[in-house]
Amino acid sequence: MEFGRETNVIKLDEEFFKEFETELQEAGMSINDLRSCIQCGKCAGTCPMALAGLEFFIKKIVHAATLGLKEIFLDDSSVWGCQSCNRCVEICPMEIKPYELIQAIRRVSFREYAMPSNTIDGLQNYYKLGHAVVVKGYENRRKKVGLPELPPTTLGNKEMRKKFQEMLKNTVLAEVAPFPLD
Amino acid sequence: MKRIGLFLGCNIPLRRPDIEYSMRYVLNELGVEIVELDGATCCPAFGTMPSIDLVGWCAGSAWNMAIAEEKGVDMITGCGSCYGSLNEARYHMEKHPEIKEKVNEILGKVGKKYKGVVKIWNFYNYIYEEIGIEEVKKKVKYPLNDIICGTHVGCHNLWPSKAYSTNDDNVFKPTRIKEICEAVGGKAPWYSTILDCCGMGALGSLAKEKSWALWRRKVNKMIEEINPELFVTGCSSCLLRYDNDQALMKKEGLIDFEIPAVHIAQLLALVMGAEPEKAVGLAEVPIDGIITKIKGGK
Ligand code: SF4
Ligand code: SF4
Numbered sequence: 372m373e374f375g376r377e378t379n380v381i382k383l384d385e386e387f388f389k390e391f392e393t394e395l396q397e398a399g400m401s402i403n404d405l406r407s408c409i410q411c412g413k414c415a416g417t418c419p420m421a422l423a424g425l426e427f428f429i430k431k432i433v434h435a436a437t438l439g440l441k442e443i444f445l446d447d448s449s450v451w452g453c454q455s456c457n458r459c460v461e462i463c464p465m466e467i468k469p470y471e472l473i474q475a476i477r478r479v480s481f482r483e484y485a486m487p488s489n490t491i492d493g494l495q496n497y498y499k500l501g502h503a504v505v506v507k508g509y510e511n512r513r514k515k516v517g518l519p520e521l522p523p524t525t526l527g528n529k530e531m532r533k534k535f536q537e538m539l540k541n542t543v544l545a546e547v548a549p550f551p552l553d
Numbered sequence: 554m555k556r557i558g559l560f561l562g563c564n565i566p567l568r569r570p571d572i573e574y575s576m577r578y579v580l581n582e583l584g585v586e587i588v589e590l591d592g593a594t595c596c597p598a599f600g601t602m603p604s605i606d607l608v609g610w611c612a613g614s615a616w617n618m619a620i621a622e623e624k625g626v627d628m629i630t631g632c633g634s635c636y637g638s639l640n641e642a643r644y645h646m647e648k649h650p651e652i653k654e655k656v657n658e659i660l661g662k663v664g665k666k667y668k669g670v671v672k673i674w675n676f677y678n679y680i681y682e683e684i685g686i687e688e689v690k691k692k693v694k695y696p697l698n699d700i701i702c703g704t705h706v707g708c709h710n711l712w713p714s715k716a717y718s719t720n721d722d723n724v725f726k727p728t729r730i731k732e733i734c735e736a737v738g739g740k741a742p743w744y745s746t747i748l749d750c751c752g753m754g755a756l757g758s759l760a761k762e763k764s765w766a767l768w769r770r771k772v773n774k775m776i777e778e779i780n781p782e783l784f785v786t787g788c789s790s791c792l793l794r795y796d797n798d799q800a801l802m803k804k805e806g807l808i809d810f811e812i813p814a815v816h817i818a819q820l821l822a823l824v825m826g827a828e829p830e831k832a833v834g835l836a837e838v839p840i841d842g843i844i845t846k847i848k849g850g851k
Binding site: 398399419420422423424448451452453454455456457458460461468470474477478481486487489490493494497501502503504505506509512513515516517518522523524525526528530531532534535537538539541542543544547 | 589634
């Protein structure tokens with residue numbers, strides 16, 4: 372080096388970005404779109420997470436993703452707290468769809484087992500019953516308001532539930548589900 | 554006669570079936586034939602398949618939409634998340650035919666096919682656009698008698714507007730729910746936090762306190778500005794926050810108010826004469842005062 376000592380700088384070569392970028396791209400986020408972010412901060416200004424105490428939530432995420440900082444997302448579960456409200460998508464002047472980036476980061480993190488446990492519970496319910504959210508006592512609640520105990524969904528239709536599970540076995544769930552599909 | 558496929562989702566049939574009852578009641582009253590979507594599933598919810606895999610999400614949504622397509626009907630839902638998940642999946646497949654192709658390979662293995670012709674409505678847009686406010690007015694038995702409604706539309710009902718084939722004219726200044734409340738005799742004034750999120754999404758399960766505080770921040774402002782007698786939501790998840798969670802917050806001493814809450818389908822069911830025991834039979838914040846006011850002063 373010119374001054375005779377090593378300096379700690381981020382290696383800004385293509386390789387550094389590539390791996391995470393490829394993963395995000397495969398997970399459904401257009402890297403071309405992402406790169407057009409102008410860091411205007413509109414997404415962060417409209418994001419309800421700011422009112423919940425997570426200031427600049429989505430702007431930081433977009434920024435970290437453009438820098439290829441994958442580790443940040445594996446250590447920090449806050450992408451899983453996003454409300455999926457799409458305010459950021461609606462407001463972004465560059466049409467980057469920041470929420471789709473959140474989804475892509477979640478997809479990449481999931482494959483590294485970096486996800487909250489309720490994601491697994493929801494997914495397992497979804498596979499087993501066809502419903503991600505099943506709160507006990509539904510039969511009584513339905514009866515109370517004059518409805519049949521079981522709804523006409525896969526919960527009340529075993530044959531369709533089997534078929535639905537067969538269908539899911541042909542999705543990526545077969546490879547990545549952290550529970551057996553049987 | 555109009556026909557529509559009733560998409561139930563999870564929270565409506567399993568947690569708040571009084572909303573399901575109300576949707577059925579109102580559609581019946583308005584002369585719409587309800588077609589059951591046998592074997593439909595979760596939309597799927599954003600924290601599940603959509604967070605795992607894009608094609609898997611679209612396959613899950615397409616499973617539901619294919620059921621409606623087989624029966625030759627469009628779909629209606631009272632849940633904002635279902636409305637969002639189904640419409641976004643639909644949009645992804647429309648924009649990216651290669652995703653749709655992969656989805657149909659997956660569905661084809663169990664003899665199903667997604668064509669991409671079905672339209673997904675949320676409850677109030679269907680009422681507003683397909684039925685019309687004048688038709689609704691004709692069915693009102695018990696008008697709201699100027700009850701002040703604190704309206705809350707729900708994020709997914711508005712955004713991302715690109716994915717929705719129908720919407721309020723200005724998605725940052727929605728008026729459709731307000732117009733419906735006023736058509737049935739209520740008052741629905743604007744307040745400064747009207748667009749704020751209720752906090753009921755993933756944040757609710759990951760950081761409950763933060764998400765409850767988000768709701769209180771919004772609602773305290775609303776109370777200060779318009780002092781609502783009734784909360785009216787356009788989404789079942791928001792209703793869980795406004796009613797079920799409000800009751801919990803009251804119990805824990807976090808709030809000092811008690812304001813009943815209904816989904817817009819429940820509001821219409823009540824004014825159209827449905828039995829309150831069924832239309833709002835699972836409400837947790839006491840709602841008798843409102844029922845008396847509606848039924849009392851005809
Ligand atoms: S609104 Fe869009 S362009 Fe602006 S900082 Fe957010 S992602 Fe970047
Ligand atoms: S979708 Fe997520 S990141 Fe975007 S504004 Fe809503 S909470 Fe914030």
